[in-house]
Amino acid sequence: MSPKCPVLPLQEMTLSLVGRQLIHTLSKITTDEDVALHFAMVSSYYETMGATTDIFQDLLNLILTSDYLDPAVRYYTMKLLLRENIKSLATGMFPLPYYKRILELIVEQGRHLTSLNLKGVWVKDENLPLMYDIIRNLSNLTSLNIPYIANDEVLKFIGEHNKVLKLLDVSGETDITEIGIDAMLTGNPQLTQSLTIINIGMYGEENIDHTDVALFIRRLPNLTNLGCYSYVGKALYHLYNNDCPPGFTSKLQYVHDIQTNMRTMKAIMALCPVIETIYLEEPDQGVLPLLKDTKYINKIKLNKFQCHELHQVLDKIGYKIITLMLSGSRGSFNFTRIAETCPNLESIEFYQCQTATHEEDVLFNKLEHVEIIQGNLSVSCLKYIMTGSPKLKKIIIGDEIQLDDNDMARMLRRYKFPNLEAVWFPNAPRLSLDTVELLMECCPKLSSLGQLSGWRFSPDEMMLMRAIIASTNTDLVLLPLGIFQQGT
Known part of the structure; x- marks a missing residue:
């Protein structure tokens, strides 16, 4: 149960x-x-x-x-x-009339904060002097989140008044240039040693020039992550070919790049020896196989890639991979080959798989999380993924589920799925109340089941099951939520 x-x-x-x-x-x-x-x-x-x-x-x-x-x-x-x-403050979302009052409050009462998150408070123009006062007063901040707020003057103030900041979020549409970055990093050696994470720019857009972002990589020796920025590879390539000290390497553990070519990939490999996560969108042919020389990579995220190239690199380093996040594949994706080459894989997410295949039923011994949307999965392939993952905790399949109650009954009675916590099949017209009851009976950890609006499951049956769940004190949420459950 x-x-x-x-x-x-x-x-x-x-x-x-x-x-x-x-x-x-x-x-x-x-x-x-x-x-x-x-x-x-x-x-x-x-x-x-x-x-x-x-x-x-x-x-x-x-x-x-x-x-x-x-x-x-x-x-x-x-x-x-x-x-x-009080050391930490995250304001949350507020309407415009409260912006100035909140900033004034932080100036007056927030001097001891070490973490400040102003996401949800828009600070522009007439309120910027209050932002400068906050930066001046809060010299012990180790974490500062000010998305859509920063400009060159804000960065300059940070450089003048803070020496211990570790995380800085200046992402979003901002007016940041080389002038502000240089002003923040000049004359403050403690800050340049302290900063490890910077979120800057916007996903998919080069609203801050890659040559400016390269300054962060060059002058922050302990930088591990440039979150939100989609052209880190481009910045690394610029640094690699311009004013790069002999033997220079970064401590970047995460790199995101778009339309990566061979030259850029070689720069990434040369300057990021401790990279753990890479996100490549539309990489050129021949780029993916270069990942075979990485030592510490354990998470690969790809968009618009060739399946055969991914398989090639996983043949070499698949044993290191814990997470795969894939979208827009071209060619045939072989799940059996993934199971063979990635024995430590714990999570796979796939959106828009052109062709999915499998051969022998090789087990995914450590796979816990499966999410596949527009995966073109055959019935046999879906059965293989479910029954071949003994540690499976959560499965989300966005395509129409061709399995019926009898198929599910055979799998559940044989495999039990002792670790399964969540099943989300939003489009399963052949599954009914029988499968819901059997899932509850066979899966001792099941706590989330949905979306039942896409099942052969009537509103009356939904009400009945919710009544049974409530009366037996069962920890199970049926989705979509009922009108009295929403917002609780």
Whole structure:
């Protein structure tokens, strides 16, 4: 049977209760005059109860991540709980009238923060001076997320006032140039040693020139990740051929590149000896086989690639690969060959597979996660993937499922699927209530099943199953959610 709903930890139940009480109290504030009275009441209550900094931090996170709440309640929560010992703040989404008030609040009360995420607060033009004040005041930040906000002046302020930043997110549509990057990295050796992750630019767009991004690679010796930027290979190639010190290598562990040619790939291989994850879109012929010389790579993500080239490289380094994320394949993708060459594979995601084949039933001994959309899977291939993965935890198949209740019954009774936690077949017109009941009976860890709107499964049967699940305290979610389950 599917697992039973566990008893919620006392800490989680208490946090939820205290959070509801706080929301109820703050929702009564209608004027600025009400603020002092309600804050005094709540503060006195927390002091009497011996509330700790950890409780304040958890309450703050709980309420600010609840975007459905009135923004006034979330703002007053921030104003009440953002105190000296709070180290982390993620504002969440707010409407325009709150932007300035939130920035002023952080300037006044956020001096002790070490992590600040302003995603959801748009800072431009007239509010930028407040952003500069925040950077000036928060000199102990190790993590700063300001997507769609940064410009050259912001980067300059970061370079002047911070020495310990490790993660900087300045992604999105921004006005960043070589001038700002150089200003941030010049004269601050502590910062250049500290920074390890920079999210910059926008996926698929070179809105920041690759020659400017190359400055980060050249001058940040501990940089491991340039997230969001799709032309890292292009930046590496520029660095490799221009002002690259003899013997220079980076510590980049993740590289994303588009339309990679042989010259760029050779630059990636030369400058990124510790690369662990690579994402290549539309690589030229002959590029993929060069991956055979990597030492530490364990995750490959590809878009618009030749299957035979992927198989060639996996013949050499497949034993290292834990994750494959593939889309837009050309040619024949052989699942049996993947099982043979990638014995440590734990996750495979595939979108738009031109042709999928299999031969012998070689086991995927460590495969836990399978997600295939537009995979053109035959019935036998789907059966092979399911029954050949003894550790399978989650399977998502976006194509029409040709299996019927009898097919599923034979597989479930023989293989049991003891680790299976989630099955998502959104288009399975031959599966019915019988398969739902059998999945619940045979899979002791099954906790998510869907989308049943694409099954031969009536609304009355859905209501019946939900009633049985509720009455037996079974920890199983049937998708799509019912009207009374949405938002819970």
